[in-house]
Amino acid sequence: MIERNELHERNKHGGQYDFISLTKVYPPLKKFVTLNPHGIQTINFFNPHAVKALNKALLINYYGIRYWDIPKGYLCPPIPGRADYIHYMADLIQAQPLSGSIDQGNKQNYRCLDIGVGANCIYPIIGQTEYGWGFVGSDIDPLAIENARKIITCNPILAHKIELRLQKDKRKIFDGIIVADEYFDVTICNPPFHSSRKEAEDGTIRKLSSLKGEKVRKVKLNFGGNANELWCEGGELHFLLNMIFESQKYQQNCGWFSSLVSKGKNLDVLCAKLKTINVSEYRIIQMSQGTKNSRILAWRF
Numbered sequence: 001m002i003e004r005n006e007l008h009e010r011n012k013h014g015g016q017y018d019f020i021s022l023t024k025v026y027p028p029l030k031k032f033v034t035l036n037p038h039g040i041q042t043i044n045f046f047n048p049h050a051v052k053a054l055n056k057a058l059l060i061n062y063y064g065i066r067y068w069d070i071p072k073g074y075l076c077p078p079i080p081g082r083a084d085y086i087h088y089m090a091d092l093i094q095a096q097p098l099s100g101s102i103d104q105g106n107k108q109n110y111r112c113l114d115i116g117v118g119a120n121c122i123y124p125i126i127g128q129t130e131y132g133w134g135f136v137g138s139d140i141d142p143l144a145i146e147n148a149r150k151i152i153t154c155n156p157i158l159a160h161k162i163e164l165r166l167q168k169d170k171r172k173i174f175d176g177i178i179v180a181d182e183y184f185d186v187t188i189c190n191p192p193f194h195s196s197r198k199e200a201e202d203g204t205i206r207k208l209s210s211l212k213g214e215k216v217r218k219v220k221l222n223f224g225g226n227a228n229e230l231w232c233e234g235g236e237l238h239f240l241l242n243m244i245f246e247s248q249k250y251q252q253n254c255g256w257f258s259s260l261v262s263k264g265k266n267l268d269v270l271c272a273k274l275k276t277i278n279v280s281e282y283r284i285i286q287m288s289q290g291t292k293n294s295r296i297l298a299w300r301f
Contacts, residue, residue, distance in 0.1 A: 052076050055079055074144065117139050134162075186256040258299075
């Protein structure tokens with residue numbers, strides 16, 4: 001396991017947000033910017049409209065995106081954390097040490113499969129603009145696919161570089177998506193964390209209560225998220241065990257398989273499962289974004 005207590009060194013979002021630059025490229029963000037008690041510019045991260053405006057500004061300023069939007073109620077992802085995942089995967093597939101530098105000007109034709117691309121299409125946006133990777137994004141939600149396609153179509157830097165595929169069987173992950181003789185250098189995934197709506201709501205209440213320092217009783221998801229994005233039968237552990245099981249069938253089609261793991265307690269079970277299928281290598285990469293800790297589990301055959 002590689003310990004981390006800050007964003008990846010190539011992540012553009014380390015330190016304080018530059019709200020002067022961000023409001024210049026996206027003026028609607030300005031109405032959400034306030035001063036905290038220390039006199040530092042910030043936004044109310046409990047306000048989903050403010051979070052969405054910040055995301056738009058970040059995508060315009062750092063990734064050259066002209067158009068980006070998501071349907072009401074869909075997941076509005078924290079971009080710094082999503083960028084971290086992409087940078088760590090770049091370290092893996094470009095055969096560099098996890099603390100080494102990569103020449104981003106020398107972009108390679110690597111291919112990445114994003115399981116659960118979502119309506120926001122964030123991982124393909126960052127992977128394509130930062131490293132020039134080709135992407136296939138899959139999802140079980142037709143509306144998410146439709147919205148992601150609109151984002152791709154409306155941005156010339158993304159057009160014809162990201163393919164979207166609808167997963168018609170909610171019980172499957174790679175089956176029905178990866179075709180014969182197709183190869184991906186890496187697969188990525190941000191799995192549904194919870195096993196039910198109630199579990200998702202309880203988790204959100206605990207998180208908000210901790211951040212505010214007082215009991216929060218009403219659920220309000222500042223980053224949004226609908227059923228497909230937040231929970232599934234059996235939760236994260238069941239989903240990832242299925243992913244590991246299916247990966248055996250596609251070991252010739254993929255270099256590295258990977259996924260975020262939200263709950264650290266699941267790692268022992270997942271790693272034990274990997275050992276039973278005789279993977280050649282697996283890694284746990286610890287990530288930290290502010291007060292949030294998460295990790296990537298990656299394996300290959």
